[in-house]
Amino acid sequence: MVGASECDGTCRRLLEAQYPGVPVWPDAGSVAATVDAPPSDVCLGGFPCTTASGLNRHATSADVQRTLDNVDAALDYVRHHRPRLVVLENVTRWLHTPLRWGLDHLTVMLDGLPYRWQRCLMCPSQCGGPMARPRLVWVGIRAY
Numbered sequence: 001m002v003g004a005s006e007c008d009g010t011c012r013r014l015l016e017a018q019y020p021g022v023p024v025w026p027d028a029g030s031v032a033a034t035v036d037a038p039p040s041d042v043c044l045g046g047f048p049c050t051t052a053s054g055l056n057r058h059a060t061s062a063d064v065q066r067t068l069d070n071v072d073a074a075l076d077y078v079r080h081h082r083p084r085l086v087v088l089e090n091v092t093r094w095l096h097t098p099l100r101w102g103l104d105h106l107t108v109m110l111d112g113l114p115y116r117w118q119r120c121l122m123c124p125s126q127c128g129g130p131m132a133r134p135r136l137v138w139v140g141i142r143a144y
Contacts, residue, residue: 029073
């Protein structure tokens, strides 16, 4: 692991303890976490899901746009370092209205990168994970 990003202070301290010497940035879109971060062949990311969560019935279009702006800033790492493989995950609610416009916007952002993208639904419990809720996953393979 060459680096990680976590906005929650408690989770960030846990990552720092688990991976001593590995930088853990509080902002995935910062220059330190994108341009200045070491390159890698694989980039894994799960962007904040609280806006799109089914439990958040009060999310506004502005909230969704802020989440998309944060994802776009974090994708600067991919634009700059061009890892061979990119995997992103989030909640499945992006597939449904009223968030469908956000998914369409995200699709346009990803299609603007030099990757071949595949989007699918996965359930972590099918892969031995403890969570049974399906997740929306994007896999991007760098196109030459």
